[in-house]
Amino acid sequence: MTVELDAAPAAKASTERVAPTGRWPRLRGTLGVLLTQLVVLAAFLAFWGYATGQNKTAAFMFGSPSAIFKFLSQMAVDGSLWRDTSVTGLETLLGFFVGNCIGTLIGLSLWYSRFVSRVVEPFVIALGSIPIIALAPIIIIWFGTGLTSKVAMSTLSVVIVALVTSYKGATGVDPDQINLLRTLGASKFQIFRKLVVPASLTDIFAGLKLTVGFALIGAIVGEFMSSSEGLGHAIFKAGSLYIIPKVFAALVATIALALVLTFAVGKIEQLLMPWRRQLQR
Amino acid sequence: MTEVSGTMQMGPGAGAGPVPPLVVEHVAKSYELDGGRVVPVIGDLSLTLREGEIVSIVGPSGCGKTTLLNTLCGLLAPDAGRIRWHGREVAGQPQNVGYMLQKDLLLPWRTALGNTMLGLEIRGVPAAQAEDRCRAMLDQLGLHGFADHYPSTLSGGMRQRVALARTLVNEPEVLLLDEPFAALDFQSKLLIENDTVDLVRKGRRSLLLITHDIEEAVSLADRVIVLTKRPTQIKAVYDIALGDERRDVISVRQAPGFSDYVRSIWTDLDVVLQ
Numbered sequence: 442m443t444v445e446l447d448a449a450p451a452a453k454a455s456t457e458r459v460a461p462t463g464r465w466p467r468l469r470g471t472l473g474v475l476l477t478q479l480v481v482l483a484a485f486l487a488f489w490g491y492a493t494g495q496n497k498t499a500a501f502m503f504g505s506p507s508a509i510f511k512f513l514s515q516m517a518v519d520g521s522l523w524r525d526t527s528v529t530g531l532e533t534l535l536g537f538f539v540g541n542c543i544g545t546l547i548g549l550s551l552w553y554s555r556f557v558s559r560v561v562e563p564f565v566i567a568l569g570s571i572p573i574i575a576l577a578p579i580i581i582i583w584f585g586t587g588l589t590s591k592v593a594m595s596t597l598s599v600v601i602v603a604l605v606t607s608y609k610g611a612t613g614v615d616p617d618q619i620n621l622l623r624t625l626g627a628s629k630f631q632i633f634r635k636l637v638v639p640a641s642l643t644d645i646f647a648g649l650k651l652t653v654g655f656a657l658i659g660a661i662v663g664e665f666m667s668s669s670e671g672l673g674h675a676i677f678k679a680g681s682l683y684i685i686p687k688v689f690a691a692l693v694a695t696i697a698l699a700l701v702l703t704f705a706v707g708k709i710e711q712l713l714m715p716w717r718r719q720l721q722r
Numbered sequence: 723m724t725e726v727s728g729t730m731q732m733g734p735g736a737g738a739g740p741v742p743p744l745v746v747e748h749v750a751k752s753y754e755l756d757g758g759r760v761v762p763v764i765g766d767l768s769l770t771l772r773e774g775e776i777v778s779i780v781g782p783s784g785c786g787k788t789t790l791l792n793t794l795c796g797l798l799a800p801d802a803g804r805i806r807w808h809g810r811e812v813a814g815q816p817q818n819v820g821y822m823l824q825k826d827l828l829l830p831w832r833t834a835l836g837n838t839m840l841g842l843e844i845r846g847v848p849a850a851q852a853e854d855r856c857r858a859m860l861d862q863l864g865l866h867g868f869a870d871h872y873p874s875t876l877s878g879g880m881r882q883r884v885a886l887a888r889t890l891v892n893e894p895e896v897l898l899l900d901e902p903f904a905a906l907d908f909q910s911k912l913l914i915e916n917d918t919v920d921l922v923r924k925g926r927r928s929l930l931l932i933t934h935d936i937e938e939a940v941s942l943a944d945r946v947i948v949l950t951k952r953p954t955q956i957k958a959v960y961d962i963a964l965g966d967e968r969r970d971v972i973s974v975r976q977a978p979g980f981s982d983y984v985r986s987i988w989t990d991l992d993v994v995l996q
Contacts, residue, residue: 617827620797624821625841625892635840639831716831716872 504686512690521675526694529660529672532588533702536595537656543596544603545645552611552637553629569601573659577666591663591671598659599652606651610644611637643717646710653702657695672698741809743896743928744771744794749803751786751793752953763789765953767803771896776922776929778939781949782991787932790954791900794930795821807896820894824901826885828873834860834884835869841892859891860884863917879910886914890921897922897929904935915942915971936991940983941971948990958990 493505516522551558584590664673679687763786842852
């Protein structure tokens with residue numbers, strides 16, 4: 442018997458982009474977005490430079506783009522830019538990794554027992570509501586002033602978010618899909634491995650992107666408390682000496698670090714979830 | 723036209739024939755609401771599915787058809803009565819039973835092939851062997867060349883075909899289908915119905931099809947069971963005798979008598995138009 446296929450693959454239709462309309466149709470594409478972003482940034486810097494150029498007090502209080510650039514290149518030449526950025530980057534990465542591993546493992550495994558997850562819930566909410574900054578002095582006492590205390594701060598800022606997002610992913614699995622696997626004879630562990638974990642990936646990655654920033658905040662707050670290197674240290678030191686452009690220069694490096702880490706998480710997501718790339722194409 | 727009375731007699735030692743794959747005896751099931759109120763869903767239901775037989779169950783909406791199906795495949799425990807698979811009561815999920823719903827329930831991170839392999843993978847069939855069987859099954863269902871596509875790139879009809887392949891590749895002796903074709907357009911529906919019946923009959927499998935589509939029920943089944951409103955009982959049973967034209971779910975709709983069955987079942991369902 443010959444079977445006629447019911448319809449062409451649905452994706453064919455969705456790959457055809459609707460042509461942008463409006464006054465500047467070409468500006469709506471990816472390149473257009475990038476160009477517009479650059480224009481906005483340039484306008485902001487130009488205004489900043491102009492305003493601080495008019496007034497010495499303003500230049501002292503707010504720095505100027507040219508002064509910030511001067512400090513950035515100076516820090517690059519004397520090597521402190523790379524050293525501070527790599528120190529903070531390492532702290533952030535370790536905290537991000539440890540915090541997400543612990544949080545995700547606990548969050549996913551809570552799927553196993555409704556009882557345990559109900560017992561744990563108020564404790565998670567309580568721990569999640571503690572401002573991490575409030576813990577910083579104790580963390581320094583416990584873990585010293587070196588790398589470990591910053592990683593601990595970073596881990597703590599990440600772990601609850603990772604736990605909540607992965608638990609949400611695990612419990613959001615369609616019960617019909619669980620029933621289907623049960624009728625196929627799957628054990629609870631098989632359901633966990635073949636269904637719950639991959640189905641939670643979307644939420645887990647949403648959590649990962651969110652926690653890049655949290656891990657960085659944790660590391661920098663840790664450096665504020667007590668440190669001899671790192672971007673937080675540089676910001677704190679420049680701030681207490683009233684060298685405001687240098688504060689901004691270190692902030693620029695911090696932003697760059699956050700952007701690089703977020704971009705890397707996005708790339709890993711694409712690698713691990715190829716079916717979503719096919720969906721968006 | 724044959725109309726059999728409500729409950730059917732099928733005792734343990736009925737006849738010398740082979741043991742039917744599925745016997746349901748006086749099953750009842752109710753739900754408890756939050757306020758402690760008990761809502762009976764299935765009143766008293768008995769039915770037998772014989773080997774190689776296709777039985778359709780139709781009933782008014784909300785009559786507990788899905789509850790019945792979930793009870794049959796062991797996802798819910800009945801309050802009373804017995805469900806025997808091949809003559810034995812089983813705890814948990816029965817073996818060799820395929821289950822398919824209106825939702826295709828394909829896993830978006832697996833390709834058509836990966837989804838089809840799910841059951842064999844769970845049972846520990848070696849990957850190479852499982853892959854060969856699954857590719858052959860997908861080919862048989864007209865999905866040649868789509869094995870490596872993700873579900874998001876397939877049409878609704880093709881996705882349901884993958885779901886059917888996932889069910890059939892486990893070679894279930896009994897298929898329990900809950901409105902599997904309801905979401906498809908008419909043309910896709912007829913084609914996939916035809917393939918389903920074909921594969922079920924060729925493999926001497928038994929099929930229990932729950933549907934609200936009376937024409938679908940009559941065109942596919944050897945027997946149609948009509949249910950009452952909740953608490954569900956059997957209202958009528960029709961043995962569908964439409965002769966040779968039954969071979970094809972499309973031409974059977976032209977058979978004399980087809981519309982008589984449809985009309986009587988329609989009357990049984992007692993649909994009140996507002």
